[in-house]
Amino acid sequence: MRVCSRLLEESNRSLEIHVFDFDDTLVRTNSKIKVEHNDGEVTFLSPREYAKYRREPGDVFDYSEFEEVIEPELVTSTFLRLKRAVKELGSDNVFILTARGNPEPVAEYLDSVGVSGVRVFAVGTSDPAAKANVIKDEVISKNIKRVYFYDDAMKNIEAVKKLRKILSGVSIITMRMK
Ligand SMILES: [Mg+2]
DSSP states (O other), X not given: OHHHXXXXXXXXXXXXXXXXXXXXXXXXXXXXXXXXXXXXXXEEEOHHHHHHOOOOTTOEEEOGGGGSOOSOEEOHHHHHHXXXXXXXXXXXGEEEEESOSOSHHHHHHHHHTTOOSOEEEEOSSOOHHHHHHHHHHHHHHHTOOEEEEEESOHHHHHHHHTHHHXXXXXXXXXXXXX
C-alpha cells in the first residue's frame, strides 16, 4: 500500500509545474526602462518602478537594456527553489515567464549559472494577462493539476490567482518574492 501511494504521489508530481518570473524574482540586474516624456525629459525606471508607473500621454518606452542581462545578481532563495524544482520534476515542468521580449539572454544567463533546458517564455509586455494566458495554455494542453507561481509583482500574482476561477480542479499556489 505504501508503495502504491508513493507511486501515486510521483505520478501526480509530473502534473505539477513551477513557473518563475525573472527580473527581481530570480535575478536583480541593473537594466532600466528608459522613458521619454512628452516634454522631452528622460527618466530611467527599474522593473519594479516600471510595474507601478502610470503612463502619461506621449510617453515613449525603450526596453533595449532588457536585451541583455546587465550586472546580474542571483536572488539566492528563489534560485534554490528553481534548482530544486528542476531536480525533482525535470526541466519540462519548470519554466521562466518574463515580461521581457527576448528569451535568449535569459536562457544564456541561466545556462551560465548551471540551469539548462528550462523553457523561457518572453511575453514582451508588462500586461499581467499575458503571463496568466501562458500558464492557462500550459495547464490545459498538458492537463496540469498543480501550479506554483513565483513573481515579485502583485499585479502578476493577482492575474494568476484569477485563473482559479476558470481552471477548476487545478491548485494554483502563488508566492510573492521580495
Ligand atoms: Mg519581476
